[in-house]
Amino acid sequence: MKSLLLIFTALSFFGAFNRGVLAVGTAVGVVYLGLRGWSMGRLPLIGPHDTVAFFAVSLGVMGLAISLSPSLRRAGWFNAGAGIMAGLFGGLALIFPARDMPMPAILDTLWFELHVVLAFFAYALFGIGALVSGGWLATRDRSLMDIQFKAALAGWSFFSASMISGGIWGYYAWGTYWLWTPKELWTSILWLFYALLLHLRLKGAKWEVASAWSAIFGFAVTLFTYLGVSLLMKSSHSF
Template identity: 30%
Template sequence: MFSDQLFNYTTLAYFVAMVLFIAYIATKNHTVGLVGTLIAWLGWVLNTAAIGVRWNESAQMGMGHAPMTNLYESFVFFAWSILIVYLLMDLKYKARAVGAFVLPVAVFFMAWGQMMPDHSKAIQPLVPALQSNWLTYHVITCFIGYAGFAVAFGASVMYLIKVGREEKSGGGNTPAGGLLAMFPSTKVLDDINYKAIMIGWPMLTLGIVTGAAWANYAWGTYWSWDPKETWSLIIWFIYAAFLHARFTRGWVGRKAAWLSIIGFGATIFCYLGVNLVLSGLHSYGAG
């Protein structure tokens, strides 16, 4: 299918952008960083086009559902979501080095998707429980939420690396040199962590709400303590605790970075561990 070719080109573009962001840190060449950003935008445009083409291919096959119903489609949409959140952050902060820590997540999922067998990537008719617009709303909001957490994770890893080096080199008062010289300041990294979570947490909240509405439509109950529902609630509380601690106790810096990393670990388990390991109403996502 043509959409598969576009997804392959998307994967290549994201990989090249990732390499260029790493090279930007290594060479300290701002032109390299700019080219990396432009290729990341190109990859996102290709990703968007591929999703649209796959949706049209589904319609031509007599199904017409949004391409967000199996593991493969979730991978490519997750990558799309990560890139748009990252690129919007880049427009504000011009912190291109962050791409070296965020793009690998998108590349990982795109590459995994492209290596899946053809039968796992095939467009399939929806089971009755999935034949609802609530599914589309639920998936979009959840994955944009996950994407916000992915960007926060990348910024948090950078923060811990940079603050650790600065503390070793001069008690926290001396800017880190070498490769870390291209990292944004710890203040900017902490702010990106916070702002990305401020995107992710409300979107996850909407995802849980739309998921409850969808569950009531499909199964006649808003909440059934399915493993995915339970883990989504755990993630919600982790990031709610992050925001509460920041607003009321002034949690910034190292504590905030570690909580963000823990939250993203829980997010990945909710996304993959629950779908692939645990059984429940969301187990179809592994198909």
């Protein structure tokens, strides 16, 4: 089954300058996640292999959706960028062993699944927003800033919903909707940072450069929140 993830990674990484190839690669990734979930009887959302693979496929899905914007329909650089990002994380997922353990009782709830799925959709949109910001810095095409704003707003909305579902899950699982751990702190930092980014837009066109660099920095914060904290710091969300 892992060969499907390999095909997704290769198609995304090497062929995504063409939207059709990106679409095929993403479809293969979705099939991989579907088959893996089917074989385990649950969504593949536990451990570094499954979560990184889910993140990679989310990047493909969000990249594909946003590539349909009128300003990006003919932007090969965008498809290639989204594909390379998806491919890189697909490759990273391949490094980690796939664990087929049953779902621990504490995670066996719809709130947990919703929490994780929404978080990865948000992370993917933040990644795509950073890519579009890079494109804007290179081309200064103003329509790209509009796309960046919408990607950040949609990502922030997914992320907020993820935090809310995580809070509800936490309340039923641990008796509190909030724990003071590095993961919760970085989750709040990420949420506040994107709130800042969205408010930057009110400053008008003069602040677009700051907004674009903030979106790129925001994706770095996203990656640290997801991978850095989970791998390097002791937290309720450690792998």
